[in-house]
Amino acid sequence: MKKSAIMLEQAKETIMERGESYGAPNENFERIADLWIALLGDDTLKRPLSSQDVAAMMICLKLARLASTKGHVDSMLDICGYAALMSELD
Numbered sequence: 814m815k816k817s818a819i820m821l822e823q824a825k826e827t828i829m830e831r832g833e834s835y836g837a838p839n840e841n842f843e844r845i846a847d848l849w850i851a852l853l854g855d856d857t858l859k860r861p862l863s864s865q866d867v868a869a870m871m872i873c874l875k876l877a878r879l880a881s882t883k884g885h886v887d888s889m890l891d892i893c894g895y896a897a898l899m900s901e902l903d
Contacts, residue, residue, distance in 0.1 A: 821893060825897075827894050865899060869899070871895045876892070
């Protein structure tokens with residue numbers, strides 16, 4: 814099996830495990846968005862954050878980490894997972 818297929822399978826397993834720990838992705842990401850909105854305040858944001866925004870920003874966070882830790886498997890797995898979860902988010 815190719816590395817890419819193995820990585821996608823591992824990302825799938827991680828999504829399932831996180832779902833058991835943290836609940837449905839949409840609900841969890843909405844909670845995160847609410848906390849980020851509270852932290853940033855109305856003056857900073859031009860519109861409320863969505864669960865899609867949270868997933869996109871988490872991908873950006875992982876990309877920033879990869880800039881200094883090239884090839885870090887966990888960050889790549891997380892990017893795969895967040896991208897896949899975006900399909901489930903409102």
